[in-house]
Amino acid sequence: MTKYIIRRLLVFFPMLFALTIIVFTLLKLAPGDPYSQMMDPQIDASVFEEQRKARGLDDPIPVQYFRWLTDAIQGDFGDSFRYKGRTVAELIWDRIPNTLYLGVFSVFITLIVAIPIGIYSARNPYSPLDYAATGFGFFGLAVPNFFFGLAVIYIFAIKLGWFPSQGSISKPGLEGFELLKARLHHLVLPGLTLGLASTASYMRYMRSEVLSVLGSDYIRTARAKGLTERTVLYKHTLRNALIPIITLLGFEIGVLLGGAVITEGVFKYPGIGTLFLESIGNRDYPVIMAITLMLGFFTLLGNLIADILYAIVDPRIRYD
Amino acid sequence: MQSQTQLPVNPEPNIEKTSTQEERGISPFRLAFRRFLKNKAAVVSVFVLFLIILSCILAPLLTDHDPIQYDLTKIEQGPSSEHPLGTDSSGRDNFSRLLYGGRISIIIGFSAMLFTLVIGVTLGAIAGYYGGKVDNIIMRITDVFMILPFLVLVLVIVAILEKVTVGIFVTVIALTSWPSLTRIVRGTFLSLREREFVLGAKAIGCSDFRIIFRHFIPNAIGPIVVNATLMVASYIVAESGLSFLGFGVPQPTPTWGNMLSEALNIRIMQYHPEAWIPPGLMILLTVLCINFIGDGLRDAFDPKSNKR
Numbered sequence: 287m288t289k290y291i292i293r294r295l296l297v298f299f300p301m302l303f304a305l306t307i308i309v310f311t312l313l314k315l316a317p318g319d320p321y322s323q324m325m326d327p328q329i330d331a332s333v334f335e336e337q338r339k340a341r342g343l344d345d346p347i348p349v350q351y352f353r354w355l356t357d358a359i360q361g362d363f364g365d366s367f368r369y370k371g372r373t374v375a376e377l378i379w380d381r382i383p384n385t386l387y388l389g390v391f392s393v394f395i396t397l398i399v400a401i402p403i404g405i406y407s408a409r410n411p412y413s414p415l416d417y418a419a420t421g422f423g424f425f426g427l428a429v430p431n432f433f434f435g436l437a438v439i440y441i442f443a444i445k446l447g448w449f450p451s452q453g454s455i456s457k458p459g460l461e462g463f464e465l466l467k468a469r470l471h472h473l474v475l476p477g478l479t480l481g482l483a484s485t486a487s488y489m490r491y492m493r494s495e496v497l498s499v500l501g502s503d504y505i506r507t508a509r510a511k512g513l514t515e516r517t518v519l520y521k522h523t524l525r526n527a528l529i530p531i532i533t534l535l536g537f538e539i540g541v542l543l544g545g546a547v548i549t550e551g552v553f554k555y556p557g558i559g560t561l562f563l564e565s566i567g568n569r570d571y572p573v574i575m576a577i578t579l580m581l582g583f584f585t586l587l588g589n590l591i592a593d594i595l596y597a598i599v600d601p602r603i604r605y606d
Numbered sequence: 607m608q609s610q611t612q613l614p615v616n617p618e619p620n621i622e623k624t625s626t627q628e629e630r631g632i633s634p635f636r637l638a639f640r641r642f643l644k645n646k647a648a649v650v651s652v653f654v655l656f657l658i659i660l661s662c663i664l665a666p667l668l669t670d671h672d673p674i675q676y677d678l679t680k681i682e683q684g685p686s687s688e689h690p691l692g693t694d695s696s697g698r699d700n701f702s703r704l705l706y707g708g709r710i711s712i713i714i715g716f717s718a719m720l721f722t723l724v725i726g727v728t729l730g731a732i733a734g735y736y737g738g739k740v741d742n743i744i745m746r747i748t749d750v751f752m753i754l755p756f757l758v759l760v761l762v763i764v765a766i767l768e769k770v771t772v773g774i775f776v777t778v779i780a781l782t783s784w785p786s787l788t789r790i791v792r793g794t795f796l797s798l799r800e801r802e803f804v805l806g807a808k809a810i811g812c813s814d815f816r817i818i819f820r821h822f823i824p825n826a827i828g829p830i831v832v833n834a835t836l837m838v839a840s841y842i843v844a845e846s847g848l849s850f851l852g853f854g855v856p857q858p859t860p861t862w863g864n865m866l867s868e869a870l871n872i873r874i875m876q877y878h879p880e881a882w883i884p885p886g887l888m889i890l891l892t893v894l895c896i897n898f899i900g901d902g903l904r905d906a907f908d909p910k911s912n913k914r
Contacts (some may be wrong), residue, residue: 304750316766403858428894430843432850433886436869439620444876451872551851562758563851566765578762 290597298590304360305582309575310351316571363576368568374394374576377561385557388550389542391473391479393535400485401531404492405524408500419489426486428574431545435552442475449475452554476553480545484538488531495527529600540585638828641906648902662708673706673860691880694868696858702883707860708888714776714855719834721738721780724811725812726787727830728757731818733788734795748785756783757844764853772855775848779841787833794826828907832900834835839896846889862889 345353356364365373407416443451455468499505500523508518543558551560558577565573632640642648661668678697683693690701733744754762759782764770767778798804802821807817823830842862848854849863850870857864862885869875869882 301749301753305753312762312766317768325847328765419750424894428839428897429890430893432847433866434891436875436882436886440869440875440879444872451664540755541786543770544757547757547761548847548851561642562761563853566761566853569765571765573761574765577756578754581755585755586753 287597289593292592293379294590295563298586301586302583305579305586306355307351309582310354312353313388313571313575314347314350314576316569316575357377358576358579364572366573368570368573369566374572377573378558378576378580381558381561383453383554384555385543385546385550385559387469388476388480388546388555389539391470391477391540392484393538393553395477396481396485396488399481400488400493401528403413404489405496405527407489407493408496409519410549416493423486423490426482427484431479431482431553432548434482435549438475438479439553451475453556472555476549476555479552480542480549483545484541487536491530491534492527495530496523499523529596532594532599533596536588536590536595539588540581542548543581543584577606633872637702638903638906642902644903645902646907647898651898651902655892655899656887656894656897658708659712662705662712663700665705665709668705668781669699669702671702673698673703674858676858682723685880691884692878694865694881695871698858698860700865700884703860703865704862704884707862707865707885710772710855710859710861711842711845711863711889712892714772714845715781715838718779718783718841718845719837721776722787722837723782723834725780725793726784727823729784729835730788730791731795732790732821735799735814735822737799744778744788745792748788752780753783757847760844761853764848770854770856772859775845775855779844783837783841787830787837790829790833791826794829795822795885798822798825810843832907834906835896835900837902839893839900842892842896844888846885854907862886 361375361376366372366374366377369377403415403419405414407419410416425426437453437512450472453472455465455472505518505522508522546557547559547562549555550557551563555561558580561573561579564570565577667775676698685692689706692702694700733741760778763778763782767774804817804821812820845854845861846863846866850867851860852867854863854892855861865885866882866889874881
């Protein structure tokens with residue numbers, strides 16, 4: 287297994303390298319550079335030329351790439367085109383906590399809804415609740431999250447007034463418990479929207495996994511030994527049925543980050559996703575590329591974690 | 607669990623045997639088609655999807671209003687006999703935009719699917735048929751393409767391009783989303799490579815091209831068709847999501863996503879639900895139908911996969 291993990295890590299680093307090349311290429315393809323935005327007819331063009339030289343923008347591409355890469359590894363992505371005097375890293379760090387809260391909240395809701403319902407459906411197949419869950423599964427996978435987001439804003443924020451429709455806190459200066467309450471209150475609608483599709487697919491997975499485990503020989507043996515249904519379910523069935531779910535959680539990182547872009551956009555929730563959309567609107571390329579690199583890095587990391595977890599939780603699988 | 611099933615005398619297998627003998631004379635496509643017809647949800651979905659497409663095609667007969675012609679004297683009107691779904695923030699008729707918008711959304715979904723199919727099947731076929739080095743190179747490229755979430759990649763490319771048209775949009779979608787199809791086709795081809803009939807075809811001197819087109823693709827048609835179907839749904843969602851955010855097909859071209867973006871204005875969302883709920887429901891209904899059809903096709907081509 288150590289061998290497998292080392293082999294898996296050996297794949298991770300070339301992929302990371304490929305990612306940096308893609309992002310750098312996209313950055314170079316983007317029109318303009320920091321100076322094209324500052325064009326001022328009163329300043330002689332040669333001043334800009336000198337500045338460009340000093341910043342190394344006329345250097346050969348590989349030289350520029352390695353300089354960019356060394357800076358990026360140290361967390362330096364340059365200055366934002368749009369917000370003068372602020373570094374890209376600052377802008378991103380400001381937004382990271384919010385996206386983290388949203389992601390954790392959404393995964394939490396997904397798991398506490400999907401797992402119990404999936405188990406219930408598998409134990410009572412073709413019961414009314416199983417049909418309702420299946421119907422919900424089809425709906426959850428088909429409804430686009432931006433439309434679902436708009437619909438819950440319309441129902442729960444505008445018509446019923448239960449939850450706020452946008453933002454992450456109602457007013458600045460809150461502390462302690464009040465702050466936590468305000469945050470949670472603002473997380474409910476975006477969290478549900480972000481978690482909807484995952485909830486639907488986890489539920490389906492859970493149902494089919496539990497169903498197939500319940501039909502296996504060792505469950506029959508466990509029952510034949512006279513174990514209580516509780517022990518059979520929690521100790522024998524769930525341990526095996528949860529294996530694919532655990533590995534799905536690794537892949538979930540990429541899904542969440544991609545979905546967060548649209549969900550945060552609908553709810554104007556101040557996280558990485560909204561920063562990304564704003565930057566695309568403003569053509570703020572340094573920020574766009576830094577976020578792209580970050581999303582790609584976390585997706586790769588998620589896949590790595592998923593593969594390693596899979597090897598750890600399921601010792602039956604042999605990797606040679 | 608019951609011992610009766612262990613008894614050697616069981617009348618059922620005999621019945622099954624005669625039925626397979628009877629079906630042997632029918633082509634696999636006919637068989638798949640028959641199985642598809644037995645799936646009620648899928649058949650109803652085909653019918654509903656047909657109605658949606660038909661009403662979009664017949665848009666000029668169903669409405670007299672131009673979907674692009676704005677009229678600033680009639681902005682944000684409620685439903686009336688002249689404008690069944692009211693007008694939008696530029697005074698354009700919402701009902702007409704719904705029908706014409708469906709055309710654009712569905713055309714984008716289908717043409718992006720065809721484009722992806724060409725790239726994905728070609729590369730997948732090459733990788734799976736030849737294997738070895740070529741396979742390795744193509745698979746590493748798909749790995750790299752799959753690092754970034756599809757939506758993020760499309761957004762970044764849209765940010766770099768100055769102007770987006772329907773054609774460019776379709777191209778961007780196809781160029782960023784072919785890897786998953788390539789992997790599926792490659793996987794199927796790799797398993798076909800080892801079969802005897804391929805050896806037979808090679809022995810009688812068939813060219814690679816002929817083997818791929820006459821022997822491999824017909825055998826891999828199930829997964830290809832199922833994935834192509836599901837792709838249309840995901841492209842319609844991608845188009846409407848990006849247009850909704852303002853980075854897809856530019857206004858004033860009507861698409862369902864562009865119509866939904868009206869709801870970003872809190873006043874329209876609150877007082878004119880008739881303006882943004884119908885396009886959202888149309889997307890939902892179309893995607894739901896396509897998903898049911900996809901599931902139906904999967905079960906029809908591969909009855910073993912039917913778990914439910």
